[in-house]
Amino acid sequence: MAAEPPILIEGLSKRLGRGVLAIDDLSLTVEPGQIVGLAGPNGAGKSVTMKVLLGLVRPSSGRVEIFGEPVRPGASSLARVGALVDGPGFVPHLSGLANLRLAARMPGAALGEQDIERAIAIAGLGSAIERAYRTYSHGMRYRLGLAQALLGEPDLLLLDEPTTGLDPAHIAEIRQVIRLVAERGATVLLSSHQLAEIEHVCTHAAVMREGRLIAWGALAELRGEHDSLEAAYLALVGAGERIAQTPGGAVSATETSATTEHADQSTAVEAGADRDAAA
């Protein structure tokens, strides 16, 4: 029997306050072991999608499952998920270590000293792990956030802009951690504004725009005839008006390529592939 996909999203829509449609008919299936980059401009719906996957935001419609279990607040499958979403969030007056211990004692975690030691090693904060969290620099906070996300070696890791504001050395460290996580078979969904980041660590990418999935596939397929993922992304996002007018929101490879005068490359982008497959 095939393993349940770590992430299954079908027809997900989320309308926030004042009628803003944050996610619009999103369908996406992430298979075990994939490292998926979630790209898109500000307001594309990436963070909200992550929060729906964590049971923090209720879908307005659609189906969302983690390891075959429908996502809802407190779903048992969330025990297999680690996350760093909207930046780290810790208790300021407690030390980094005390915060990790607190996370390890949360329901569903049931983690031991060995798990905490492993997380401390990932954080790499040295003696600063004993200091109050409020004294940490931006980079230290993110490293602690990543360590918390990796507590207990989750099977699915959700990372929302994990390298924001970090220096190149820290970014390289985090990329290395993500690769190691994937090597042990875990699945990673990583949102980033930096396409180079996605290109460096991801096996697949999904591009969102105005809440809709406009492209999805393996990196090589998405890149197509373009020099880089960035060039392919700009071609997609630059296709703005035409994308919006496409029935169902899916962008065909031909349409996308045509906007960049590469109409002869017809298989570069598999926009909406999963939605089509699901249908």
Add this chain to the structure above:
Amino acid sequence: MIAAELAKQWRRPRTLGTLGALAGFSFALTIALALSGADQLQRVGDIPLLIVPERAGSSIPVIALASTMKFFLPLAVAIFAGESIAGDAAVGSLRYALARPLSRSRYLLAKLLVALLLSLVAVLLVPLAGLAAGTLAFGSHPLSAIDGSASTALHSAILTFSATDTIARMGVGTAYVAAGMLSIFSFAFLLSTLTAYPFAAVAGGVGLTLVSRVLNSDYLPGVAVLNKWMPNNDVDLWEHFFQRPAQTGGMAHFLLLQLIYAGVCLGAAWWWFARRDILV
């Protein structure tokens, strides 16, 4: 979950500062009285009771509780309730707590119980610290009080309570004040589920206290019709335990009012928190 939450809240500087300030108030009050007026009659409450602190250390908890019940204690309770969930939202730890296999009801219950416990500690601390400071300063003697409501120009109704009797009456009075904080607590707790700004939730609790004090028929006779629905106005009725016989009129209504406020506010908090999107 409750133990972890308690450990977290207990070490919060604001918790220690609030409790320290309340305990410190009783000691500061004792020192101030010892320096200036412990040998003079002190008026306590609306009855009024007239007490000479120097003659009984057990008078200090009576004065301390009467002095804090209308603002400082509601402020402390509003801090513990208002910070409970909004405080986590403000630092971003709320989303990580709720991204676990933990039902929101269970999370809310843990938060509620810990905030209630800290609020109870705050209320207990005032008379206990007062008793300790008063006994140290003035010794343990029977408390003599003049019942202002039963005294006339020709006759002072002097009441004497043994130290044990005083402590027992204070115990019941403290329980009454603790129960009287339930409305402020519940309102601040509800606000804490609605906002990511803990200051707003705390200010809301304090604001309700102030509204209750302003809409008080003792000062504004025209609002008498509202008086019996105000959450904090009758919190001082416990002072009537120091009359003979002890008077309990109005207490049952006040306690019922606290339960109504608690039921409505905590019910709304649970209903909303179970459904809300956690976007911060």
